[in-house]
Amino acid sequence: MAEPAPANPLSLFEFWPGSIFYTPIVLYWIAMGFRYGDFSVPSAANPRIETGGLCGESKGGILDLAGAEAKKWIAPYTVMTLARGARSEDTKIALAAMDAAGLHFPVVVKPDIGCNGTGVKLVRDRQVLNEVLASFPDNIRLMIQKLVDAPVEAGLFYVRHPDEPTGRITSITYKEVPVLYGDGSSTIEMLVRRNPRTSLLPDIYLPRLADRLDEVPAAGEPVQLVFTGNHCKGSIFRNGCADATPELTHRLDTLIKDIPDFYFGRIDVKAASIGELRHGRGFSIIEINGVGSEATHIWDSRTTLAEAYRTQFYHYRQTFRIGAANRKRGWKTCGALTMLRYWRKQRRLLASYPLND
Template sequence: MTAPAADHKTLSLFEFWPDSIFYTPIVIYWFLMGLRYRDLTISTAANPRIETGGLCGESKSSILDMAGPTAQKAIAPYRVIHNGANAVQDVLDAMKAIDVDFPVVLKPDIGCNGTGVKLITSLEMLREVLPLFPAGTALMVQKLISQPLEVGIFFIRHPDEPVGRITSLTYKESPVLKGDGRSTLQELIMADPRMRQVPQLYLPRIKGRENDILPAGETLSLLFAGNHCKGSIFRDGRPDITPALTDRINAIMLDIPDFHFGRIDLKVASPEAMKRGEDFQIIEINGVGSEAIHIWDRRTTLVEAYRTQFYHYRQTFLIGAAKKKQGWKSSGVFGTLRSWLKQRRLLASYPTND
């Protein structure tokens, strides 16, 4: 058995609606829940050891740094450096520390939606890419995991529960062009039933190579970072949630103090191995700002998508309220705003992701 087969023929009704349209009902729901709990940011207390609970502006490495020995074994090795005059050597030192060679993944320590994620294949490329990031930017150097499938798993555990549950599992697929020996890259994109509906996502990926012809049978992956808004294709994999996988995820997430709500992005060897809770590596853990991304499967209805979103965000308020009763504090409106502005400023300064 393999991951769900790609079907590029259609998009869902709402898949690429502007954020200002799709998320407006969610913002209204968030506001109403905030009024009910008398704290608009109470959900940020759901993961109280993380800045804003992982809603915005948090350091990716700070979440991974909290992992205990069980969780550490499941996380792809990484180090953090700060971009500057000695950044090339710092990256090389970081690579030596985690015992990897090129290719290696370089990504901003603060960011979202895969912005700025780069696959560095050589020393020459590293020297070209580092100046694209502002001086002083914190960058994660992470081992490239060779497992072929990328999966997003959503995990929720209420403070009074001894173990949590998986509420979403999604396979992420990179859009791929297959050459016929005649068509240009641009023609291949415009001939694809899915890609031609959102060419603004894919044509920039081949800038300067629009007229290149891909040899017959040769393939070209258009995206490295697995993010829907950048053009990745998401497939609902919830039928592959098993007790063994749930037990393994619990063992990992219970080894991260006071983590109750978020999405785990991992690379897996195969769906069969994953269902046994085996052969996977975590590449990122996201907090309150993450989504149950199976909603971006083209077969998901708008009603189901909103039902899923409202359910998950309600859990953040319930968990946040419970954590406040334990003595933890939310980020507050101004604290959250500062974190959001910081993240927004940084995102605007990063290069396009691979």
């Protein structure tokens, strides 16, 4: 089970700038690219997905690959494209798409191409839906998905080589949404600035609470600071690797094998409890991520820098090994220039999305 919360609210490197933390990883990727003669070898690790899921891939497109058995475990969803210019019809189109998919409020709206929870919105009714759709630029594809109201959110990292009969879980991360409790006299801003962890990260939390900073919650009243389960957006990550039981591994392996030629990535799930998850039941898949995903347990504040890099290097080494094996089987890599083009497209899109909930 997940370990108890640490005494230290943040690790040494937990919120280092990406340009610092990821530099050794980029250098490692370049070294592996020279070794394998192609910097885009990992794109063949999941060859049916754009860039293998490194960047610019469609979330809906990945879920659409699932076979009948895997679909039973995926939270219902639909994908729509916002109109170009005539935006007044967007809500009608969205409601029609929801009706066709059997979706009802509340739902989660998120960009079909995106990462790190950017632009993810919780939508409880038609009025909020209208506001959320209007906050995105024209011609953007959005996924609308059932809100899975379960208390446990986890990221399960799955790795299988093409010549292996079964895969394995190499990482489990439990994602905790930070919640503060009112005392009947302090404003929300005061609560944020007093908490041992949130006081160190005001730039993450305060902008999302801009309209509520002067509120004074009643004594014991919970204040949820973020909605999305993303570390860079403020969620707290806990190492749950010890919960990779044979039952859970077998269940996940069975489901992922029902997604053609998927060998590497993180499966984000919502579960009824940690106990149910350990038994390989009582969970719904909300997202499947490819080569660009991380074994996010490294963001547990107890993780050392050496452990984090060891984990990162291990997983990126696997993407090259799996991609090379698929290349020998006849799959093509996307090429470094295509990989760069998709990365630029994703970066441009991310900059255009509204602030996530």
